[in-house]
Amino acid sequence: MTNNDNELEFLKEQLNAILESSYDGIYITDGEGRFLNINSRLLEMAGYRREDVIGTRAQDLVKTGVINKSIIEMVIEKKERVTITQTLKGRTIKEIMVTATPILDRNRKIKYIVANVRDMTDLIYLENECKKAETLSKQYYLELMKERGYSGKIVAESEEMKKIVQLAYRVAQVDSNILLEGESGTGKEVIARFIHEVSPRNKAPFISINCAGIPESLLDAELFGYEEGAFTGARKGGKVGLIELADEGTLFLDELNSLPISLQGKLLRVIETFEITRLGSEKSKKINFRLIASTNKDLKELVNKGLFREDLYFRVNTVPIILPPLRQRKEDIIPLALHYLQYFNNKYNSHKDLSINTFKYFEAYNWPGNVRELKNVIERLVVMTENDVITEKDLPTELIDSLSNDKFQIIIRDIVPLKELIEEAETKLIKLAMEHCHSTREAAKALKISQTSIVRKYKKVREKLET
Numbered sequence: 047m048t049n050n051d052n053e054l055e056f057l058k059e060q061l062n063a064i065l066e067s068s069y070d071g072i073y074i075t076d077g078e079g080r081f082l083n084i085n086s087r088l089l090e091m092a093g094y095r096r097e098d099v100i101g102t103r104a105q106d107l108v109k110t111g112v113i114n115k116s117i118i119e120m121v122i123e124k125k126e127r128v129t130i131t132q133t134l135k136g137r138t139i140k141e142i143m144v145t146a147t148p149i150l151d152r153n154r155k156i157k158y159i160v161a162n163v164r165d166m167t168d169l170i171y172l173e174n175e176c177k178k179a180e181t182l183s184k185q186y187y188l189e190l191m192k193e194r195g196y197s198g199k200i201v202a203e204s205e206e207m208k209k210i211v212q213l214a215y216r217v218a219q220v221d222s223n224i225l226l227e228g229e230s231g232t233g234k235e236v237i238a239r240f241i242h243e244v245s246p247r248n249k250a251p252f253i254s255i256n257c258a259g260i261p262e263s264l265l266d267a268e269l270f271g272y273e274e275g276a277f278t279g280a281r282k283g284g285k286v287g288l289i290e291l292a293d294e295g296t297l298f299l300d301e302l303n304s305l306p307i308s309l310q311g312k313l314l315r316v317i318e319t320f321e322i323t324r325l326g327s328e329k330s331k332k333i334n335f336r337l338i339a340s341t342n343k344d345l346k347e348l349v350n351k352g353l354f355r356e357d358l359y360f361r362v363n364t365v366p367i368i369l370p371p372l373r374q375r376k377e378d379i380i381p382l383a384l385h386y387l388q389y390f391n392n393k394y395n396s397h398k399d400l401s402i403n404t405f406k407y408f409e410a411y412n413w414p415g416n417v418r419e420l421k422n423v424i425e426r427l428v429v430m431t432e433n434d435v436i437t438e439k440d441l442p443t444e445l446i447d448s449l450s451n452d453k454f455q456i457i458i459r460d461i462v463p464l465k466e467l468i469e470e471a472e473t474k475l476i477k478l479a480m481e482h483c484h485s486t487r488e489a490a491k492a493l494k495i496s497q498t499s500i501v502r503k504y505k506k507v508r509e510k511l512e513t
């Protein structure tokens with residue numbers, strides 16, 4: 047054997063090793079599409095024997111129905127690399143992706159075509175498995191929520207919410223007064239209703255009164271009721287007050303912080319004596335209810351400012367339950383979103399789904415309006431999104447901005463005095479720090495200023511926000 051023969055043998059061995067070790071199928075044809083070589087992986091995919099294929103034309107496989115279109119024909123026509131997906135009918139039907147590359151001679155005539163065949167069945171299978179796992183995990187969330195959320199109404203996935211639900215369940219069994227504290231939309235009414243539902247009073251009414259929702263001039267009559275002729279315009283036969291309607295059941299005073307000071311003493315008497323006297327009446331009536339109050343302001347602070355009676359505060363605050371804002375219990379965000387997605391799908395008879403990509407935006411957003419805001423966003427998405435899958439493109443800008451890498455975004459629309467601008471920025475920063483930190487010490491550390499400074503500045507911010 048000459049040196050050249052040895053080298054040729056060596057190269058042939060290497061080529062064979064490449065062809066046979068490839069995970070993909072590979073075949074080589076001449077310029078007219080006749081099979082010159084085909085590796086075992088492709089023979090295995092197609093269910094052919096090598097000797098039956100070598101010398102036949104790849105294009106003819108379309109006629110026999112083995113493949114649905116011929117990539118070789120396309121390459122011969124275009125004289126350039128082509129990639130397509132094909133259906134291959136071998137022992138089983140497979141989806142394959144083929145890339146065929148022409149090798150040209152000096153005269154730009156096709157000498158060989160080398161094709162690479164990838165079995166997509168595994169990938170498609172994996173993709174389907176991922177989709178199934180995604181659907182399953184969503185279903186699992188929903189099941190779990192139903193199980194723990196008591197009749198599917200309370201979503202409590204975070205440790206904080208689970209503890210609150212457990213505490214609410216325990217205190218529901220006794221008659222103590224409960225004060226629910228938390229920002230607007232955190233679920234105070236949801237917890238109040240839950241307490242009523244699981245309490246021994248659940249067969250009697252749950253009366254919810256929003257102290258900020260009834261005009262002050264009507265509140266007295268609405269709460270305590272009146273006798274016929276008690277005042278001009280009083281209804282014939284009088285009216286039963288809302289508090290009286292709660293007899294044997296639960297009275298929920300929402301936004302108690304908004305109850306005018308003039309009515310606070312009257313309410314305190316009712317709570318202490320469990321007796322109610324209608325306007326214009328001499329007689330009092332015994333009633334029996336459990337009181338749950340809620341506040342979205344710091345009642346203790348209102349007491350300090352003389353805006354809320356201290357004796358009433360102590361009365362209602364037997365068991366305080368504090369609902370943290372949604373941004374401090376992020377584990378609840380996705381379960382809530384999925385819960386409301388199902389709710390609004392049922393309501394609007396739609397089949398919308400949230401793509402997994404949207405989750406990171408939901409989790410990053412601050413949710414100043416808490417669960418109420420999240421519920422509204424989901425409703426809007428279900429109603430307004432055209433496609434069945436809601437993607438990040440459909441999300442409101444505030445959610446998209448929440449994932450922006452900028453630590454802050456400054457938009458100035460008008461020329462204003464510098465001092466005003468700096469004050470505005472400072473107010474926002476102080477407010478944000480106090481929302482996120484657990485104490486003024488922590489906030490002072492985060493802002494790199496002294497604790498006395500933050501206390502002073504925060505006082506100013508609150509005064510500014512309240513005016």
Ligand SMILES: Nc1ncnc2c1ncn2[C@@H]1O[C@H](COP(=O)(O)OP(=O)(O)OP(=O)(O)O)[C@@H](O)[C@H]1O
Pocket residue numbers: 199200201202228229230231232233234235236237300340342382417418421
């Ligand atoms: N844990 C929860 N699971 C399911 N839905 C919730 C949950 N928390 C709140 N919601 C929903 O969010 C909305 C706002 O809740 P809710 O009215 O109880 O808040 P709130 O704290 O009483 O607000 P406000 O102080 O403004 O009265 C409601 O539609 C409620 O059903």
